[in-house]
Amino acid sequence: MAFPKQVRLAEMSPRDGLQNEAGPVIATEIKTGLIERLADCGLTHIESASFVSPKWIPQMGDAADVMAGIKRRSGVRYSALTPNLKGFENALAADVDEVAVFGAASESFSQKNINCSIAESLERFLPVMEAAQKHNIPVRGYVSTVLGCPYEGDIAPEQVARVAKDLADMGCHEISLGDTIGVGTPFQAKRMLEAVTKHVPVERLAAHFHDTYGQALANLYAVLEEGVAVIDASVAGLGGCPYASGASGNVATEDVLYMLSGLDIRTGVDLKKLVATGVWISNQLNRPNGSKVGQALKS
Numbered sequence: 001m002a003f004p005k006q007v008r009l010a011e012m013s014p015r016d017g018l019q020n021e022a023g024p025v026i027a028t029e030i031k032t033g034l035i036e037r038l039a040d041c042g043l044t045h046i047e048s049a050s051f052v053s054p055k056w057i058p059q060m061g062d063a064a065d066v067m068a069g070i071k072r073r074s075g076v077r078y079s080a081l082t083p084n085l086k087g088f089e090n091a092l093a094a095d096v097d098e099v100a101v102f103g104a105a106s107e108s109f110s111q112k113n114i115n116c117s118i119a120e121s122l123e124r125f126l127p128v129m130e131a132a133q134k135h136n137i138p139v140r141g142y143v144s145t146v147l148g149c150p151y152e153g154d155i156a157p158e159q160v161a162r163v164a165k166d167l168a169d170m171g172c173h174e175i176s177l178g179d180t181i182g183v184g185t186p187f188q189a190k191r192m193l194e195a196v197t198k199h200v201p202v203e204r205l206a207a208h209f210h211d212t213y214g215q216a217l218a219n220l221y222a223v224l225e226e227g228v229a230v231i232d233a234s235v236a237g238l239g240g241c242p243y244a245s246g247a248s249g250n251v252a253t254e255d256v257l258y259m260l261s262g263l264d265i266r267t268g269v270d271l272k273k274l275v276a277t278g279v280w281i282s283n284q285l286n287r288p289n290g291s292k293v294g295q296a297l298k299s
């Protein structure tokens with residue numbers, strides 16, 4: 001298959017990037033400032049918040065305030081995670097454009113992350129799907145640990161395909177395939193994708209790769225070759241995983257954008273502004289900038 005001509009970058013930094021940040025809860029104004037700067041870069045899909053239990057993820061406890069505080073830009077989809085009906089109702093009240101349910105291909109990861117089995121998680125998502133349909137809100141579905149699990153090691157591609165199919169069958173318009181701990185390599189990514197596309201068309205898939213082992217760009221190249229045209233990424237490579245020590249954030253959006261423009265793939269995102277945003281948020285959080293391109297191009 002040929003490379004796509006255009007890719008949609010789904011920006012993860014306000015949610016996946018900030019949810020595990022150590023230290024005190026980040027000020028709401030920093031979160032809204034980040035989201036507004038990202039929209040100004042030309043990003044049209046920004047995962048902005050997470051309506052989960054604040055006891056589990058304290059950094060996302062101000063989700064409603066974040067959604068209320070953003071100066072919204074037309075044409076931008078402001079999405080949020082909703083693990084259950086309570087999360088959906090809160091997200092609806094906060095006027096999100098899209099919600100996301102999140103499951104895993106590994107039983108152990110599912111238990112640690114959302115405190116239930118894979119089968120129970122799918123049951124829990126059903127009322128979210130029903131309510132979302134009633135309110136005409138699109139639902140994205142995540143599958144975590146698609147290329148490896150911190151507890152179980154290798155994950156069979158067929159297991160990933162089963163969960164992806166279940167999410168697609170219940171009405172998720174897009175399935176994002178997460179290499180949660182960034183352990184995968186390109187052939188493995190291709191094999192996993194091959195198994196998933198037997199059940200879910202590639203047009204409905206997104207790649208969500210973390211960069212712990214420095215393989216994320218290579219893995220993205222591998223799945224781009226197979227036609228994946230939605231890529232999740234996080235400016236300055238923000239993020240981590242509380243269940244895998246040393247795990248890095250999503251691949252840096254700046255690095256993905258640089259690679260895509262070299263491949264003549266359009267995104268509509270301004271690299272210069274994105275680099276400035278990565279520098280800004282790294283300074284706000286007082287952490288090193290995790291983007292190689294961001295470091296090379298910062299002025």
Ligand SMILES: CC(C)(COP(=O)([O-])OP(=O)([O-])OC[C@H]1O[C@@H](n2cnc3c(N)ncnc32)[C@H](O)[C@@H]1OP(=O)([O-])[O-])[C@@H](O)C(=O)NCCC(=O)NCCSC(=O)C[C@@](C)(O)CC(=O)[O-]
Binds near residue numbers: 054115
């Ligand atoms: C799913 C639950 C809620 C189950 O948690 P639980 O303890 O099993 O649920 P519960 O129904 O028994 O509720 C316990 C308490 O939480 C409250 N509660 C219940 N639901 C909500 C809600 N929506 N919003 C706010 N509060 C909520 C509920 O009201 C109750 O409050 P209490 O009576 O104790 O005061 C919990 O495990 C949870 O919030 N987990 C979140 C985990 C998470 O956010 N992980 C990170 C995101 S996933 C990810 O990063 C991976 C991804 C997507 O990026 C892809 C990849 O990289 O692989």
